[in-house]
Amino acid sequence: MHRFVVVGGGAGGLELATRLGDRYARKKSNGVPRAQVTLVDRYPTHIWKPLLHEVAAGSMDPFTQELEYAAQARWHGFEFQQGELTALDRAAKRITLGRVLDDDGAELLPKRALEYDTLVIAIGSTTHFFGVKGAPEYSIALDTVQQAERFRKRLIAACMRAEHQAHEPVESNPGTHASTEPRIQVAIVGGGATGVELSAELRNTAQVLSAYGLHKLDPRHDVGIVLIEAGPRILPALQERVSTATAELLQKLGVKLMVGETVAEVAPGLVRTASGKTVRADLTVWAAGIKAPPVLSQLDGLPVNRLGQLQVRRTLQTEIDDNVFALGDCAACSWPGNERNVPPRAQAAHQQASFLLRAFGNMLESRPLPEFTYRDFGSLVSLGHFSAVGNLMGGVIGGNMLIEGLFARFMYMSLYRLHIAALHGYARMVLDTFAHWLRRTTLPRVKLH
Template sequence: MHRFIIVGGGAGGLELATRLGDRYGSTSSKKAPKAQVTLIDRNPTHIWKPLLHEVAAGSMDPFTQELEYAAQANWHGFEFQQGDLIGLDREARRITIGPLVDHEAGELLPQRELEYDTLVLAIGSTTHYFGVQGAQEYSIALDTVGQAELFRKRLIAACMRAEHRAPEPVAEGGAGQPRIQVAIVGAGATGVELSAELRNTAHVLSAYGLHKLDPKHDIGIALIEAGPRILPALQDRVSLATADLLTKLGVTLLTGETVAEVSRDSIRTASGKTIRADLTVWAAGIKAPAVLAQLGGLPTNRLGQLNVRRTLQTEVDNDIFALGDCAACPWPGNERNVPPRAQAAHQQASFLLNALARRLEGKPLPEYTYRDFGSLVSLGHYSAVGNLMGGLIGGNMLIEGLFARFMYMSLYRLHVAALHGYPRMVLDTFAHWLRRSTAPRVKLH
């Protein structure tokens, strides 16, 4: 049987493994599989990465949204193996998976080698600190559920401590300083969405009595961006509309400020400003995981992404494909590559499902073309803003408010439908609504 190996269980990788398993795998002993499909990921569970800012703000309990890879594999006819990709032998068509180690139980699984006929790399991205002094040591990134949960717990602890700490004296005629200051470096989608969610979290924590601080004036939120405006990857009018909404929520916007140093309780910018920061979140950029540059001489770009052709095959090996954030894929008619967005990973997974079917049949592979349907940014329960493009409306339209929120929530529901089908997606949506109606809006512990 043909052996498919997919490394990385993010949005694109898990969708591809699920659909390949449905098509070629087997969930019954009575049905022989047509191909062997294996998914590899370092974690045992999957969560849609665009939700991590909600986990950090406490507005989403990750344990109600996580999906176990082993269960998905059993339901959809593929195999799951947990571990890190640490090596690649292209000549032997073999990858090496590192040992699985538990910090309490020790080594659970030894180092393993797996052979493939088609390898798909979909290992996503990691935080780019740009060499800023102290950034990695004193700030929290939002790459994983663990990091998001760490920030949430530190925020609650900071609120409880600040309540019993005497406020700083205020100069005559001056404005009082926030008792807690959260600084978010990077005003892309993650930073903007987190700033809005945190404002809601401050109100809820106060309402439930975890602190008696004024949620708007005692808890400050500063959003720092090196570029001239927030959401630099989106259109000007989307950026302006979002900036106006954030200002109304009391978020301080600091644009044109490049961070030069991060310390335990402050941030220093290149212009000489010092910004107090009791908690710092780093959301300033992404890069591909370092392991890609060590895999059998596969060419990478300056961000460490694998250079791929429009077939999503790597430039030097037709048996190795890459998709999602770790792939530098050409975008015809544009100077830049396909952007690292969830919609791109979803499109590439759908493309590869059909392209790999042609590969099995010995037919030439088609070329992938990215279709930009626009971008949406959630501002929590306050609002949402974005633009719709292309085939959806035949043009370009700014949207905000209730309709934008509905469209934003639909993105995640479409991801759930891709993994489980539409009937189960409807049931999951209803179950999620029931949980939300019987639980606090924010996780309180």
């Protein structure tokens, strides 16, 4: 049997392993499966990463949305191995997985080696702090469910402390009247999609927490949200009209925008910019950029670009090894007709997973591999329950159209449902949607503990 090993259980990696398992590991020829498929991830569960800002704001309970890799493997005919990729031996076609420890530091699984015939690396990206002093220590990134939950708990704790503290004036600058200063202030560094979506979700969270009596602070006046962006506008990767529309909506929600401000230092309780401004911050979220995981530059000589991504050809094969593929955020794939590479988006990872499923079919039949072509269907940004904004492009409408409001919100929600359909099929996706709706009718809009 051909041995496929997929490292990384994100949107692209999990979809690929699931569909490979369905097509080649479950169907048998002469009583034997055509391939053995193994998925590797350092965590035991999967959650769609674009939802982490909702987990951080408390508007989504991650434990109702997580998918157990072991269960998915059982349902779709592949094998799951928990562990972190630490080394690659291309000559022996073998990867090494590090030890897995429990919460107390005891060993659950030892260091192991897995052999492959075809290796797919899809380990995504991690937060880029750009060497800013204090940023790793005093800000919270949103790479994992654990980080998002940490922020949510700290936010609720800050609200409770602010409610019960002595009602003394809160001033950040001498001469500033207390009524103009929020009792709690959240600073979000980075005006990309994550930062923008989190700022809107936090405004909704403040309102819900107040409605449920968890704190008696004024959700608009006493909970301040500051969004800091180094570029001249928020959402720099999207079209300017999308950025402008989003900025107007955020300002209506009471989110303070600071554009053209590069963060120079993060310290306890404050953020300093390169222009000399100081922003009070009871909580700081770092959403200013991403980079490839450092392990990619240590994988047996596989070439990486300046961002640490694996250099791949149009077939998604790495430049020096035909048996090693890469997809998603960790892959630097050219985008013909554009100056930049394929962008690090969930839709790109989904398209690449679908492409590799077809390509591997060719490979097993000893036919030439096709070349990947990215199709940009546009971008959508959720502003929580308030609105959504984005642009549809190309294959969706045959042009380029700005959308916002209820239609944009519906399109945004559909993205996650399509991911669920890719993992479970459309019938189970419909049932999951209905079950999710039933849960929401008996639960508060924000997780309160």
